[in-house]
Amino acid sequence: MLRLDGATVRFGARAALDAVDLEVAEHEIVCVLGPSGSGKSTLLRAVAGLQELDGGRVLLGGSDQSGVPVHRRGVGLMFQDHQLFPQRDVAGNVAFGLRMHGVDRAEQAARVGELLDLVGLPGAERRAVAELSGGEQQRVALARALAPRPRLLMLDEPLGQLDRGLRERLVVELRQLFGRLGTTVLAVTHDQGEAFALADRVVVMRDGRIAQTGTPLEVWQRPASEFVARFLGFDNVVGATVTGESAATPWGKVPVPEGSAQGPARLMIRPTGVRVLPSGEGLPCTVEARTFRGHHAALLLHPMDDAPALEAEVPLRDAPEPGTEVGVDFAADEVVLLGESP
Numbered sequence: 001m002l003r004l005d006g007a008t009v010r011f012g013a014r015a016a017l018d019a020v021d022l023e024v025a026e027h028e029i030v031c032v033l034g035p036s037g038s039g040k041s042t043l044l045r046a047v048a049g050l051q052e053l054d055g056g057r058v059l060l061g062g063s064d065q066s067g068v069p070v071h072r073r074g075v076g077l078m079f080q081d082h083q084l085f086p087q088r089d090v091a092g093n094v095a096f097g098l099r100m101h102g103v104d105r106a107e108q109a110a111r112v113g114e115l116l117d118l119v120g121l122p123g124a125e126r127r128a129v130a131e132l133s134g135g136e137q138q139r140v141a142l143a144r145a146l147a148p149r150p151r152l153l154m155l156d157e158p159l160g161q162l163d164r165g166l167r168e169r170l171v172v173e174l175r176q177l178f179g180r181l182g183t184t185v186l187a188v189t190h191d192q193g194e195a196f197a198l199a200d201r202v203v204v205m206r207d208g209r210i211a212q213t214g215t216p217l218e219v220w221q222r223p224a225s226e227f228v229a230r231f232l233g234f235d236n237v238v239g240a241t242v243t244g245e246s247a248a249t250p251w252g253k254v255p256v257p258e259g260s261a262q263g264p265a266r267l268m269i270r271p272t273g274v275r276v277l278p279s280g281e282g283l284p285c286t287v288e289a290r291t292f293r294g295h296h297a298a299l300l301l302h303p304m305d306d307a308p309a310l311e312a313e314v315p316l317r318d319a320p321e322p323g324t325e326v327g328v329d330f331a332a333d334e335v336v337l338l339g340e341s342p
């Protein structure tokens, strides 16, 4: 459906998009993730035709899009900065793309009704957009983007403005809706929770390049590099030397998964792999902070011998108080050896 071949965009000396290769298959939902300034919006704008390429190609359905204007690419856009038209009612907004395509009035009305049902706003045609809640406005924007049946739907921070609870609900609805419609989606977000909930495949960007791509599970389980690991919020990362089935680290000997490559490496331990023991066993640590997070507690542990701090995740009932002295050991299946950057 979509292919980028060495797509490059430069602003001055800096490449905002640096020879990016990416494919999106029909019916696939791909989410591009990355820190601010990593090139996510530039990638989307280049595919939409809002940003010219300095090198490489964008192909849609196999055909090169250079010189093809935005409205002829058959892509739907739902961008942060593409606000609704405040002077038009809901139907006027949703029908926008249909009018542009010269669809007759009766068909416009039928399609608007259908889309409002689809996004959970049945009968909202005559409501003023200014009177809608943030979540409702987002649904109208989505209906407007879907109305012309785009072959590719592109979303830029689709739920960015909304509060967390609403975002979590909408993201599940969106995934179900896209699945039902068979929509091909390329979305951009800086919120990893959103990306992981929405996507069939995530693409992590760094400095205009792709740092990793894979299913949410693959990326979550096996971050390819220290950059990706830290971006996902894993901070238990140190230098290590692997010998046999364990590694020498500043935290002492840490077991590593079977078949791990030998020698120097960067090593990550998931917080769930940091097991808290009674004082006197394992690596001695002091509990520096404890944060309740729903069904578990996050502990920040300070090793006695000044090794880097460790994050642990423990069940609520086992969470020791700050100041408590504990021991720590590690679960091999929660240890990941990270590749070299990017």
Ligand SMILES: Nc1ncnc2c1ncn2[C@@H]1O[C@H](COP(=O)(O)OP(=O)(O)OP(=O)(O)O)[C@@H](O)[C@H]1O
Binding pocket: 011, 015, 016, 034, 035, 036, 037, 038, 039, 040, 041, 042, 043, 190
């Ligand atoms: N029109 C422009 N002129 C000059 N530099 C630009 C322009 N647009 C983007 N950039 C630069 O290109 C880089 C990538 O920007 P881009 O907006 O694609 O990042 P992003 O990952 O979408 O960031 P954010 O999450 O903050 O929206 C940044 O360094 C940005 O400053």
